[in-house]
Amino acid sequence: MNTLRLRRHDLVWLDPSIDVGRYAAAAQTDTARHWVKQGFPLVVARQAAARVQDAERIMLGFSLPSAPMRTRVMLSADRSAILRHSRPLLLADAMRLAPAGWQAGMSRLHELCECTGTVARVYGSLSSEILTGRRYLDAASDLDLLLECADAARLRELLAGLEDYPLAVPRIDGEILAASGWAAAWRELAAAIRNGIAQVLAKSDTDVRLIRVDEFTQPFPVPA
Incomplete structure (x- = not known):
């Protein structure tokens, strides 16, 4: 069995010879087939299984560039159909391909992340535009970041820097x-820490629940 670790926001490329349309909603079968045949990546979604690495089928999704309301396509696929897998794009790589008006802001963010020992990755509209060559961004688009910070002291420094971010473009989400x-x-999370709120809504690869803010950087038990 393929036990490749797949996490939310990860990117996977599927074998174009498989019929993914069988595992999409009836109204989206042709769209799903066309997407995979073009060699575009899909995004790993939150899984229903207790342990995502043990699931034989993986829930995936992608968004179509259909403004103003983006169409989200969801489907499942066998692990054996995965040809390639990667973590989300690094901010350092994505900012070279971002709109000119975003360059200065992304450079400031990159500096903040380097100073706080944070690995910054990009998902959402900018990632989709880079990976497909299609138009996803517009004047209202946010920059969606996945910020990997394991140190509690550095985390507070990172959050303070994000809250004090001086530039309006791009707006930072994530x-x-x-x-x-x-x-x-x-x-x-920043508001909870600033206001002394005890809990914050958090997501793992398989679950969504409130957790204590002071436990946020602590390892959680993984079932054997």
């Missing part, structure tokens, strides 16, 4: 991913 595997929206 999640803080702790070493525990839990992720929380950075704005909600």
Whole structure:
């Protein structure tokens, strides 16, 4: 069995010879087939299984560039159909391909992440535009970041820097991913810490629940 570790926001490329349309909603079968045959990546979604690495089928999704309401396509695929897998794009790589108006802001963010020992990755519209060559970004688009910060002291420094971010373009959205595997929206986590709120809504690869803010950077038990 393929036990490749797949996490939310990871990218996978599927074998174009498989018929993914069988595992998409009836109204989206042709769309799913066309997407995979073009060699575009899919994004790993939150899994229903207790342990994502043991699931034989993986829940995946992608968005179509259909503004103003983006169409989200969901499907499942066998692990054996995965030809390639990667973590989300690094901020350092994505900013070279970002709109000119975003360059200065992304450079400042990159400096903040380097100073706080944070690995910054990009998902959402910018990632989709880079990986497919299609138009996803517009004037209202946010920069979606997955920020991997495992040190509690550095995490507070990172959140303070994000809250003090001086540039309006791009607007920063996204999640803080702790070493525990839990992720929380950075704005909600920053507000909880600032206001002394005890809990914050967090997501793992398989679950969503409230966790204590002071446990956010602590490892959580993984079933044997």
